[in-house]
Structure formats: C-alpha cells, structure tokens
Amino acid sequence: MSAVTRTNLLSAPSRPRITATTRRQWTTGFLFLSPWIFGFFAFQLLPILFTIFLSFTDYKATSEFKLGNFNFVGLENYKHLLIDPLALPSMGVTLKFALIGIPLGLIIPLILAVLVNNRRLMASSFFRTLFYLPTVIPIVAGTIIFNGVMNAQSGWLNLVLKALGITDPPRWFTDPTWAGFALNLLAIWAVGNAMIILLAGLQGVPTELYEAATMDGAGPVTRFIYITLPMISPVVFYNLTIGVILAFQYFVPALLIGSANGDPQKSLLFFPMVFYREAFVFSRMGYASVLAIVIFVVTMIATGLLFYFGQRLVYYAGGDIS
Amino acid sequence: MATTSISPLKRGLLHYVREVLATLGVSGLGLLALAIFLLPLGYVLATSFKLDSQMTTQGAPLWPATPSTYNYQGKDYPLYDVPNKNGSTQRLVLVNPYRENSDMLDPAHPEKGVFNITGRWRTWQPVYRFAPNLKNFIDAWQEVNFPRLFTNSLLLAGISTIGTLISCILVAYGFTRFKLPGKNILFIFLISTIVLPPQATIIPLYILFSKLHWTGSWLPLLVPAFFANAYDVFLLRQYFMSIPRELDEAAMLDGANPLRTLISIIIPQAIPAITAVTIFHFFFVWNQYFEPLVYLLGNEKLYPISVGIGAFVTTFATYPGRSAATAVLAMLLPAVMFFLAQRQFMQGIVVTGVEK
Numbered sequence: 001m002s003a004v005t006r007t008n009l010l011s012a013p014s015r016p017r018i019t020a021t022t023r024r025q026w027t028t029g030f031l032f033l034s035p036w037i038f039g040f041f042a043f044q045l046l047p048i049l050f051t052i053f054l055s056f057t058d059y060k061a062t063s064e065f066k067l068g069n070f071n072f073v074g075l076e077n078y079k080h081l082l083i084d085p086l087a088l089p090s091m092g093v094t095l096k097f098a099l100i101g102i103p104l105g106l107i108i109p110l111i112l113a114v115l116v117n118n119r120r121l122m123a124s125s126f127f128r129t130l131f132y133l134p135t136v137i138p139i140v141a142g143t144i145i146f147n148g149v150m151n152a153q154s155g156w157l158n159l160v161l162k163a164l165g166i167t168d169p170p171r172w173f174t175d176p177t178w179a180g181f182a183l184n185l186l187a188i189w190a191v192g193n194a195m196i197i198l199l200a201g202l203q204g205v206p207t208e209l210y211e212a213a214t215m216d217g218a219g220p221v222t223r224f225i226y227i228t229l230p231m232i233s234p235v236v237f238y239n240l241t242i243g244v245i246l247a248f249q250y251f252v253p254a255l256l257i258g259s260a261n262g263d264p265q266k267s268l269l270f271f272p273m274v275f276y277r278e279a280f281v282f283s284r285m286g287y288a289s290v291l292a293i294v295i296f297v298v299t300m301i302a303t304g305l306l307f308y309f310g311q312r313l314v315y316y317a318g319g320d321i322s
Numbered sequence: 323m324a325t326t327s328i329s330p331l332k333r334g335l336l337h338y339v340r341e342v343l344a345t346l347g348v349s350g351l352g353l354l355a356l357a358i359f360l361l362p363l364g365y366v367l368a369t370s371f372k373l374d375s376q377m378t379t380q381g382a383p384l385w386p387a388t389p390s391t392y393n394y395q396g397k398d399y400p401l402y403d404v405p406n407k408n409g410s411t412q413r414l415v416l417v418n419p420y421r422e423n424s425d426m427l428d429p430a431h432p433e434k435g436v437f438n439i440t441g442r443w444r445t446w447q448p449v450y451r452f453a454p455n456l457k458n459f460i461d462a463w464q465e466v467n468f469p470r471l472f473t474n475s476l477l478l479a480g481i482s483t484i485g486t487l488i489s490c491i492l493v494a495y496g497f498t499r500f501k502l503p504g505k506n507i508l509f510i511f512l513i514s515t516i517v518l519p520p521q522a523t524i525i526p527l528y529i530l531f532s533k534l535h536w537t538g539s540w541l542p543l544l545v546p547a548f549f550a551n552a553y554d555v556f557l558l559r560q561y562f563m564s565i566p567r568e569l570d571e572a573a574m575l576d577g578a579n580p581l582r583t584l585i586s587i588i589i590p591q592a593i594p595a596i597t598a599v600t601i602f603h604f605f606f607v608w609n610q611y612f613e614p615l616v617y618l619l620g621n622e623k624l625y626p627i628s629v630g631i632g633a634f635v636t637t638f639a640t641y642p643g644r645s646a647a648t649a650v651l652a653m654l655l656p657a658v659m660f661f662l663a664q665r666q667f668m669q670g671i672v673v674t675g676v677e678k
Contacts, residue, residue: 025500028580032496035489036512039549043527044515050526065529115355120341120348127352129664131359136660136667137653139609140628140635144649147638149365154377154642156365156384189362193671200672249519252611256635275521280616285525296522303517 048296054289061283070286077290086274087291090262091298093180094271098247101184105243106236109194114224116195117202128199135192143253146186147173173257176267183253183268194239201235202228230315237314244306248299251276271295369646371454377642387450392429401429401449404441411447419443458647465644468651470623471630478543478614478626479607485548486603487596493550494558495584499570515552520612528616540624542617543610547603554599561595562588598670601663608656627652 030037055077059070081087115121116128134142149155150172161169170178205228213223229236254268260277262269272295279288369377371386391398392415403411404426418425423440462468496502497509531542569591570583578586589596611628618624631648638645660667 022501026502029496029500029502029505032492032500032580033502033508035548036493036550036555037508039489039546039551040511040515043546043549044518044523047523047526047530048518050529051522054525061528065533112355115348115352118348120345121352122345122349127356128668129661130356132664132667133657133660134359134363136605136656138628138656140611140632141649141652143635144631144638144645145362145366147635148369148642148646149362151638151642156361159384160361189359196668196671245517245519249521256611256632259636272519272521276612279525279528285529289525292519292521292525295519299517299519 051289051292054285055287055293057286059285061279061285073286077287080287081290081294084274084287086266086269087271087294089266090269090271090274091294093262093267093269094248094250097180097184097250097270098244100181101187101247101250102240102243104184104188105191105194106240108188109191109198109239110236112191112195113198113202117199128196131195132192135190137190139252140256142186142189143256146182146189146253147257150182150185174264176265179258179264179267183257186253187250194243197235197239198232201232205231233314237310240310241303241306244302245299248272248295248302366646366649369642370458370650371456372643373455373457374641374643381447383450385452386454388453388455390449390451392427394427394432399427402443402446403449404439404446413449414439416443416446458643459651461641461644462647462651466630466634466648468627471625471627472655474624474630475608475626475628478540479604481540481544482547482607483600483603485544486551486554487599489548489550490554490558490599491584491589491592491596493555494562495580495588497555497559498562499567499580499588512552512555516556524613524616531617537617538619538621538624540618543607543613547607554603557599558592558595561592565591594669597666601667601670605656 056072056074057070058073058076059065063069112131116124116131118124121127137145150157152158152169152171152174155172157172158169172178172182209227209231210223213227218226249272251270251272254262254270255273255276258264258268260273260281262273271291275288275291275295278284278291368385373388376382376387390401392401393399394415394417399415399417402414402416404414405411413429415427415429416424417427417436420443422442423438424443425436425438427436428434497505497512502508527542528537531537534541536542536545565588570587573583573587574580608626609628610626611632614626614629615632618629622630631652634645634648
C-alpha cells in the first residue's frame with residue numbers, strides 16, 4: 001500500500017502540495033468561522049430563498065406549514081402587488097420619509113459635530129453628552145415622548161411655535177400632511193451616533209491642512225468646503241449608507257402611533273407596515289413574501305446606486321478603497 | 323512713540339474682547355440648540371410629575387404645580403393675584419367668589435378680616451406653587467409590571483450580548499488570522515448581509531421557529547445571537563487587524579493553540595472594540611420591538627420593556643401623566659447606564675465609525 005502511495009506522490013511532483021500544516025490551519029480557521037457560516041445559512045441565506053419560494057404560493061399562517069396546506073399560484077402574488085391599493089401609496093410614505101429623513105440625518109449631525117468640535121464652545125463635553133442622551137432613550141419611550149410634546153393642544157412644541165408668532169401651528173400626528181414629518185423629527189432626535197462618528201472624523205483632519213489653507217488666504221467657509229468636507233467624506237458616506245438601509249425598514253414608531261392602519265388617513269402606513277399587516281395580522285404569507293422581496297430589492301438598488309455614484313465623490317486619504 | 327507703546331496692548335485687548343464675544347456667541351448658539359433638543363425631555367419630565375387635571379386647566383403653569391391655598395378659620399381658600407388700579411398685583415385670598423365682586427382676605431393682615439372688592443375673580447391669575455406629584459408613577463407602577471419587564475429585558479439583552487460577544491470574537495479572529503481559501507468571498511457575503519432587511523427573512527424564520535415549538539419563548543430571540551452578525555464581526559475584525567501579529571506569533575511559537583492565543587493575546591488588546599460591541603448590542607436588544615412582538619405570540623410574562631409599554635403610546639391622549647411616567651421609567655435605566663459609561667460609549671462609536 002505504502003509503495004503505491006509513494007509512486008502516486010512521485011508521479012505529480014510539480015503540483016504545489018497542500019501540506020498537513022496548511023490543512024490543519026484551514027480546519028482551525030473554518031472552525032472559527034463556523035458559527036457565522038452556520039448562522040448565515042440557517043438565518044439568512046436559506047430563509048431568503050424560502051421567502052422567494054413562498055412568494056409563489058398561497059400559504060396562510062393559520063395552518064401549519066406542510067405540503068397540502070398551500071398551493072403554487074405562479075405569479076398571482078406578484079400580480080396582486082400591482083392591484084393592491086395600499087402598496088403604491090405606502091411606498092410613497094416610505095420614500096417621502098427617506099427623502100426628508102436621509103438629508104436631515106446627514107446635515108443635523110454634521111452641524112452638531114461642527115458645533116461641539118468648535119474650540120470656542122465652552123464645556124464641549126457637557127454638550128456632547130447631552131446631545132447624545134436622546135440616542136439611548138428606548139424607541140418606544142421616545143415615541144411616547146414625541147406623541148406628547150407634539151400634541152396639538154398641550155404639547156410644548158406648538159406652545160413654542162405660537163410664542164414665535166406662528167398662529168396656526170401644524171397638528172402633527174393628527175394631520176396627515178405633517179404626521180410623517182413628525183416621525184422624521186423623532187428619528188433625528190437619536191442623532192448621537194452619527195454626530196460622534198462625524199466628530200471623530202473632524203478631529204482626524206490634520207491641522208496642517210487648515211494652517212496651509214489659512215496662509216493661502218482661505219476663509220472658514222472655503223476651508224470647510226475644500227478641506228473638511230472631502231476629508232470627512234468617508235464618514236459621511238458611511239452614515240449615508242446606514243441611513244438609506246434603515247430608512248426602507250422603518251415602521252415601528254408609526255405602528256405605535258398610528259396602529260396597523262397607519263392613521264391618520266394612512267399617512268403613516270409605511271411599506272414595511274403593509275408587510276407586517278399581511279404577514280402577522282392577516283397571515284397571508286405568500287403575498288407578504290412578495291412585499292418582503294420588494295423591500296429587499298429596493299434596498300439593494302438604493303445602496304447599489306449609492307455605491308456606484310457615491311464612491312467617486314468620497315475621498316480616501318490612504319488612496320486605496322478596500 | 324506713543325502709538326507703538328499702546329497699540330500692542332490695545333490690539334491684545336481687542337483680540338481678547340473678540341475671543342470672549344466669539345466664545346459667548348458660539349456657546350449661546352450651543353445652548354439654544356441644546357434647548358430645542360432637550361425640549362421633549364423637559365416636557366415628559368414635567369408631565370410625568372403633573373396631575374392630568376393640570377393639563378386641562380386654563381392658565382396653569384407648565385411645571386408641576388398645585389394652586390396655593392390659605393388656611394383661614396380652619397378652611398383652605400385659594401390665593402389669587404388681584405390686579406390693582408395702578409397696574410401692579412396684590413396677592414389676596416378668595417373667600418367667597420361672586421360674579422362681579424368677591425369677599426377677599428389679605429393674607430398679610432388676616433386680623434383685618436374679610437372685605438369685598440369689585441372685579442371678576444375668573445379673570446384673576448391663581449397663585450401656583452411647585453408641587454411635583456408622584457401619583458402618575460405609582461399608577462404606572464401598579465398598571466405595568468416594571469420589575470418583570472426590566473428583568474426580562476436585562477436577561478434578554480444580557481444573554482444575547484454574551485452570545486454575540488463569543489460568536490463574533492471567534493468569527494472575527496477567524497477572518498483576521500487565518501489564510502483560508504475563499505475567505506474574501508465569504509467576507510463579501512458577510513458584509514452584504516448588512517443590506518438584508520429583517521422583513522426578508524422573518525416569515526421563514528417564524529415558520530421554522532414554530533416548527534421547533536420555539537415561538538412563545540425567548541429562544542427565537544436568543545439563539546441567532548450565538549451565530550454572529552455582520553456589524554459586530556466587521557467592527558471586531560477591523561480592530562483585530564490593527565493588533566500587531568508579532569505577539570500572537572510569539573505565543574504560537576511558545577506552543578499556545580489558536581484559541582489560547584485569542585484569549586490571552588488578542589482579547590486583552592481589543593477591549594475598546596469589545597466594549598463597543600457590548601454596549602451597542604445590549605442597547606440594540608433593549609430597543610428591539612418587532613421581533614419580540616412577532617415571536618412571543620402575546621405571552622406577556624416574557625415581554626421585554628419595549629413591547630410591555632408599547633400600548634402607552636396611544637393612551638397618551640387619555641392619560642398623559644401616566645404615559646409620561648411610563649416613558650420616564652423605561653428610559654431611566656438606559657440613561658443612568660449611559661451617564662455612568664459615557665466615555666466608553668463615545669469611544670465605542672469612534673471605534674466603529676472611523677475604521678470605515
């Protein structure tokens with residue numbers, strides 16, 4: 001036997017051999033990766049494939065999932081998407097929220113980061129801590145708080161607006177025109193993480209750059225546009241990417257305030273809420289799977305576009321994009 | 323001669339004044355922004371200590387208050403600021419209110435007795451004193467089982483964080499310190515799962531967990547945490563890569579196996595990143611609403627605080643005080659934890675953000 005093995009080995013001497021050490025290294029390495037590899041298959045890859053499978057069936061969660069309890073319906077669920085009177089308007093609600101919330105989520109933390117980074121601000125760590133505080137408040141508590149402070153009669157926000165001379169301030173959560181924007185404000189309240197990430201970015205800009213620019217006669221605005229913004233663009237891009245991904249999943253505060261109906265007048269009926277209703281209120285898992293796929297595809301397209309157009313606007317000081 | 327001796331001093335003074343003005347200006351701006359930011363917090367604190375009756379009373383102050391009274395001959399009478407002819411006000415006790423005139427008493431000179439003045443008492447400003455009331459907190463505490471909700475949230479967040487730490491550290495180590503075939507492709511898969519919305523997987527997972535009879539228990543919330551997640555693996559990997567390899571190579575030469583090297587060399591040097599993951603994941607679980615709502619099937623005994631107080635959003639209109647007190651109680655623990663560990667918080671975010 002051993003002679004045969006030896007001749008086999010000798011017959012292919014030029015091929016690089018995988019040594020026993022390398023193989024052991026692989027085994028150990030994959031052992032370390034195994035929790036994620038298992039989790040990836042069990043909780044992500046197979047479920048998403050299964051969602052696609054379910055989207056071609058009429059399975060209802062009122063019965064146990066097994067053969068015979070569902071039928072294949074072809075593209076029926078996808079056709080239903082086109083005639084669902086809630087699908088398109090709710091995607092509008094989600095898009096409006098994203099189009100207002102994403103720019104706000106970039107600008108407000110940037111302003112606050114510049115503010116707390118300003119050397120003329122007294123007790124800047126005090127400001128940093130208190131601007132961060134709302135971020136640790138649980139979302140449900142934050143929703144209760146905003147439902148109160150934006151109450152049309154007794155809320156303090158409208159008291160302030162009236163004191164500033166606005167005689168007829170919005171009725172916020174009871175007004176379909178303003179309810180979505182009110183949730184944008186609630187979302188921007190948890191500005192802390194983005195602010196601190198940007199602050200670290202600001203502090204990482206080499207001071208020589210500012211000094212050189214000042215010598216060349218650049219004013220504060222010029223310095224901000226031509227030095228600060230390019231230097232922190234990777235951090236801004238990171239915040240933007242996370243913001244886009246989360247915007248298309250957003251619905252929990254809307255569910256708490258407007259119930260699963262998206263009150264007032266469906267103005268808070270976010271697209272993921274239509275999914276939630278179909279899946280866990282009406283148990284129509286087949287059609288709900290189509291809605292889930294829509295959320296997934298829209299998120300992928302949005303982040304894809306972001307990377308395609310955004311990456312070239314981002315300046316990486318190191319030169320390489322990893 | 324005179325100009326050269328004065329002007330540096332003058333210039334220095336001018337510069338100093340300008341600095342002070344700029345400091346005051348920027349700090350003032352900061353305070354204004356902070357006031358806007360903390361307005362909701364001020365509102366919820368004030369409301370939680372107010373009786374609901376104060377919310378609907380015309381002319382009541384914004385802070386928790388109760389009408390001041392004056393005891394006269396064994397009975398309590400309300401105090402009012404009564405306007406005088408000369409435009410100032412006088413603080414008087416309203417003993418007998420009538421439409422166009424009232425019987426009053428001067429609290430400074432009660433011995434002079436009751437006298438009648440003309441004027442409509444309804445137009446006068448009642449006197450309030452600061453009086454925080456704990457009734458809302460007592461009501462909220464009786465209506466909601468806070469000890470149980472807190473215990474559930476702490477257990478859920480604690481166990482889930484332990485699982486995440488163990489699994490993510492192992493996986494991040496695997497991604498940084500081993501030459502493996504297909505590692506880069508696996509890493510791209512890992513990163514792309516960040517884009518994956520929870521909605522895309524929750525129906526099959528729900529079916530799977532019901533088949534396993536896990537729904538109605540914490541298992542669907544806890545078990546996946548032991549199989550790593552992209553955010554935390556990515557963060558830890560970035561940090562592990564910045565740790566020089568020489569030390570773990572030395573440990574390997576001394577005969578330490580990879581696990582030993584990870585525990586004795588890598589982990590002690592990665593404490594900032596590990597702290598960041600701990601804090602983020604803990605708060606992430608503390609905040610979760612959708613998953614517990616779906617998986618616990620209305621088993622209230624197992625509810626975390628987020629789901630347990632969810633109903634108080636809509637009861638705000640009828641019981642503002644109690645809802646506000648509930649919100650204050652729910653945010654108290656995270657807020658205290660934040661104040662105690664704020665440096666770790668801020669550092670943690672810096673660790674996550676700057677490494678791209």
